[in-house]
Each structure stands twice: as C-alpha cells, then as structure tokens.
Amino acid sequence: MNIKYLGTAAAEGWPGIFCHCEACEKARKLGGKNIRSRSQSLVDDCLLIDYPPDGYWHMIRNNLSFGKIATLLVTHSHQDHFYPLDLILRAEPYCYKLPTPLLTIYGNRHVEEEYHHALKEVDCNGIAQSLHFQRIEPFKSFTISEGYTITPLLANHGSAEEDCLIYLIEKDGKTLFYANDSGLYPEATWEYLRGRHLDLISFDCTGVIASAGSTHMNLETNRVAKKRLIELGCADEHTTFVINHFSHNGILMHDEILDATKEDAFLVSYDGFSVDF
Ligand SMILES: [Zn+2]
Ligand SMILES: [Zn+2]
Ligand SMILES: [Zn+2]
Secondary structure, eight states, X not given: OEEEEEEOBOTTTBTTTTOOSHXXXXXXXXXXXXXXXXXXXXXXXXXXXXXXXXHHHHHHHTTOOGGGOOEEEOOOSSTXXXXXXXXXXXXXXXXXXXXXXXXXXXXXXXXXXXXXXXXTTOOOTTHHHHEEEEEOOTTOOEEOTTSOEEEEEEOSOSOTTOOOEEEEEEETTEEEEEOOSOOSOOHHHHHHHTTOOOSEEEEEOTTTTSOOOSSSOOHHHHHHHHHHHHHTTSOOTTOEEEEEOXXXXXXXXXXXXXXXXXXXXXXXXXXXXXXXX
C-alpha cells in the first residue's frame, strides 16, 4: 500500500493565511518542506482522504486527476478537512468528459449536512448524477469498489455532537490507521484496535512541542499513543509511524521536528511525502 500526503497543516495552513507569527515568517523565508497546505492524503493513487480548500493546489502540484477518483473518505466537517463548495464543480458547465462519472463521499451526519448545504449553492442538473453521499457510522465496516475494507473509528475531536472519524483502511493483508484531528482516542477505539496489527499509523501532531489541548495531539501524546498501541499488540518493529497535521503553534520547522524525534522512529510528513508500506 502507498500513502501520499498532499497537505500536512492544520486549519490555517503554515504559514497561516493571515498570520505573521515568528513560526510563519520563518516558514515563508525557508520555504520547501516548511510550507504546509491543509490536510489531505491519497492512498494507492485512488482513495482520497479529506477534501480541504487546498484540494485544487494538490491536484496541480502532484499532477493528479481528481476526475478519476471514485471514493472520498471524510474525517469530519471542519473546513480544513471538508470544503464541499469545490466538489459541486463536477458537472457542466464547470466540468466535461468526467473519466469517472460518480464520486462517492463517505462521512458522518455533520459532513452530510455541509454537503447538502453546498449542493444548494449550485444550479446545474448533472450534479446529482455525479456525486453520491454515503452516511457512515463509527465501528461499522464497509467495502468499496476498489477492494478496500474501511472501518471508521471514533476520534476525540470537535464538538460533542459530532462523531469525528479516523479510519482503518485494509487491503491485501495491509492495514493503514489514518488518524488526524484525533486527540487520544476514546476507550471504544482503543478496544476496537486491540490485537489488530497495523502496518502504518498516521498520527495527529498538531501541537508538536506546544500544548494541543485534549482534542488534538502533540509529540508527547504521540509517544503515549505509540506505547499503548505496542502494548495492545497493534504495533511492532514492522510498523511505520508517521506524524502529520502540524500547526504553526507547534513552532518547530521541518528539520527541527526531525531533530526532536530522532529517538522516536517517527517519519515526519511534509506536502508531497509518499511512503510505501
Ligand atoms: Zn484539522
Ligand atoms: Zn503563525
Ligand atoms: Zn478538526
């Protein structure tokens, strides 16, 4: 399996859209891996996770054809993970000759509400044939046409009303655990994971060395989560750990995060980072 990180920042991007803090100014000056757009990932070039406002830039920068994608998994309704106003451009007169005529979006009730809200903004007949929304529930697995089994798990994130999701993605004996905007997981999620071997674990590292509150993680909680996953039999020396979803409040530049995690065997994501596992 392969995962490509198209965007690796928290909600404001890094540099933040309007921000002139020291960490953002430094990122502007250094450029390269320090420039982070809003979070989105692509599995095996066919399974898209989240659709942020930077989706268009990701398509251009990585020479992708989003018109060929049939499946979009959405973690939650926050704007940096779901920006449906771009998805309604999949019909005439905004779009012709779609290679893959139907895109199925999987998400929770809040994502579904945002989706329907966006649909009201568009006045083109074809859109209903071009998009399909599928509501999903935590801990209820489903399979998709590309041959993956997907299990949404509960994150510890967002408002109390929203079941923010993280995902187990399985195919051909490999399992990806994709978890950003998570906080330390609710007990039901730890219990679900117990004894299941994970090949790649993608952590929320929003706070880096700063506090991330209880609904995000930082390096400290990434270490706690790694330890518990090893204790639960989910991870061993064959498991790849990636840290992702960085906020400017976390202060450290990409190379400094590498230095800070030398002992941890964490891979540090950046926009365009691709890993096979
Ligand atoms: Zn986020
Ligand atoms: Zn800033
Ligand atoms: Zn969020």
